[in-house]
Amino acid sequence: MMATSLETDVAMLASGVEFIWAANDDERMQAIADHRDAGLVSATLPLRANLTVLENIAIVPEFRDGMNSRAALGRAWSLLEKVGHTACAHQRDPDLDNRERFLAKLLRAIVGAPPVILIERPGLLLPDFNYPLLLDATLLSLEGHYRSCRIVDYAWNAPLYPRPASRTSN
Amino acid sequence: MSEQALSRRIEQRFAAWGRILRFAGVAIVGTLSPSTYNSATRQVVQKQIYFTAWEIFPGFIALAATVSWLLSSIVVHVARDFGLFDYALEVIIRVLVLEILPFTTVLFVALRTSAAINTEVALMKINNELEALRLSGVDPVTYELIPRVIGGTTSVLALTAVSTVGALLVSNVVVYDAWMFAMPSEDFAHTVGKVLDAPTLVLLGIKTMAFGLAVTVIPIGEALETPQKLFHAPISVLRGMVKLFFAIMFIELGALAVSYA
Numbered sequence: 001m002m003a004t005s006l007e008t009d010v011a012m013l014a015s016g017v018e019f020i021w022a023a024n025d026d027e028r029m030q031a032i033a034d035h036r037d038a039g040l041v042s043a044t045l046p047l048r049a050n051l052t053v054l055e056n057i058a059i060v061p062e063f064r065d066g067m068n069s070r071a072a073l074g075r076a077w078s079l080l081e082k083v084g085h086t087a088c089a090h091q092r093d094p095d096l097d098n099r100e101r102f103l104a105k106l107l108r109a110i111v112g113a114p115p116v117i118l119i120e121r122p123g124l125l126l127p128d129f130n131y132p133l134l135l136d137a138t139l140l141s142l143e144g145h146y147r148s149c150r151i152v153d154y155a156w157n158a159p160l161y162p163r164p165a166s167r168t169s170n
Numbered sequence: 171m172s173e174q175a176l177s178r179r180i181e182q183r184f185a186a187w188g189r190i191l192r193f194a195g196v197a198i199v200g201t202l203s204p205s206t207y208n209s210a211t212r213q214v215v216q217k218q219i220y221f222t223a224w225e226i227f228p229g230f231i232a233l234a235a236t237v238s239w240l241l242s243s244i245v246v247h248v249a250r251d252f253g254l255f256d257y258a259l260e261v262i263i264r265v266l267v268l269e270i271l272p273f274t275t276v277l278f279v280a281l282r283t284s285a286a287i288n289t290e291v292a293l294m295k296i297n298n299e300l301e302a303l304r305l306s307g308v309d310p311v312t313y314e315l316i317p318r319v320i321g322g323t324t325s326v327l328a329l330t331a332v333s334t335v336g337a338l339l340v341s342n343v344v345v346y347d348a349w350m351f352a353m354p355s356e357d358f359a360h361t362v363g364k365v366l367d368a369p370t371l372v373l374l375g376i377k378t379m380a381f382g383l384a385v386t387v388i389p390i391g392e393a394l395e396t397p398q399k400l401f402h403a404p405i406s407v408l409r410g411m412v413k414l415f416f417a418i419m420f421i422e423l424g425a426l427a428v429s430y431a
Binding site for chain 1: 208209210211213290293294297298299301302303305306307308309312313
């Protein structure tokens with residue numbers, strides 16, 4: 001089943017970002033299945049509840065790459081600095097708001113250096129925010145730390161994203 | 171219950187124990203594998219030992235010393251009444267050091283730690299945290315589960331060792347009216363050496379190791395089978411604790427049978 005289509009008619013400032021518009025849940029699932037090697041950021045993949053934000057990010061290089069604990073925590077801290085959210089570094093999942101939780105998940109995916117970051121249903125991850133603009137600003141601040149990024153969203157949410165015309169008029 | 175339903179139920183029970191034994195195998199292999207040990211897993215082991223043994227250490231030692239003192243006093247009193255005082259120390263070592271203290275230790279750890287491990291792992295399974303770790307490149311078995319088995323087993327071994335040594339010191343005081351840390355008399359040393367010979371110590375070591383594995387492997391194995399629905403969490407803990415109780419009784423009775431049958 002051809003489930004997805006890449007849409008470029010969206011004016012994200014962050015580079016290397018592509019969109020996959022899903023027409024229904026099956027297409028969304030297919031898009032995830034098509035990116036097995038991606039670092040997935042999803043509402044269905046929670047943070048480890050008894051670890052802090054910093055530890056949730058650091059555990060990936062520490063465990064997977066054998067980095068020592070201090071260096072891994074330092075790397076996690078520098079990523080949190082990039083997105084300007086060091087204040088939540090020592091908090092655990094239940095104490096986070098949706099933006100902090102999303103950032104922690106995104107950085108956990110980025111720190112693993114996968115070929116592509118796949119953010120699926122960002123509206124579900126950031127229900128209380130103008131998520132297209134927040135996504136753009138966050139990815140812009142993290143440029144150079146990820147190779148490419150794909151955002152899987154439902155087609156009916158496409159108008160929420162900035163269009164080239166609106167960017168130029170701004 | 172129809173015959174078919176009964177056989178299905180028995181089959182399910184065996185399958186559940188089979189899965190726990192399979193996880194026990196994975197845990198033992200993981201424990202012996204050097205690749206398990208890195209700075210991340212060492213931290214989980216340390217935390218597990220801290221919460222299982224170190225945090226409760228003062229209270230546990232006070233409890234073990236009190237139980238040792240009371241039981242030793244009762245045995246000495248009764249032995250005097252029956253003119254069997256010469257056997258008092260041997261009875262104390264056989265009953266208290268070899269049976270009651272290891273059993274009390276494992277029950278203490280089971281009530282305190284196993285229930286917590288079962289709940290935590292079941293919630294991790296239900297919330298999809300284990301899958302999230304796996305997709306991040308962190309093997310949840312190596313990072314979250316095996317270190318709990320290592321830490322829990324080490325804690326049971328350590329608490330048992332400390333409580334039995336404490337019980338020997340207390341029994342020296344009660345039986346021979348010696349000072350707590352005075353050099354033991356020749357009689358004391360002779361009786362301890364006679365009862366705690368090499369085969370007995372090996373059996374005690376195996377039994378304690380089996381206890382240690384049981385209090386971690388069974389709750390984790392049961393928790394991993396929890397369906398991903400929140401209302402299954404208490405059911406998982408209930409099942410894990412019942413299985414653990416039977417396993418502890420089985421190990422204890424097995425050790426008694428090997429010792430005295």
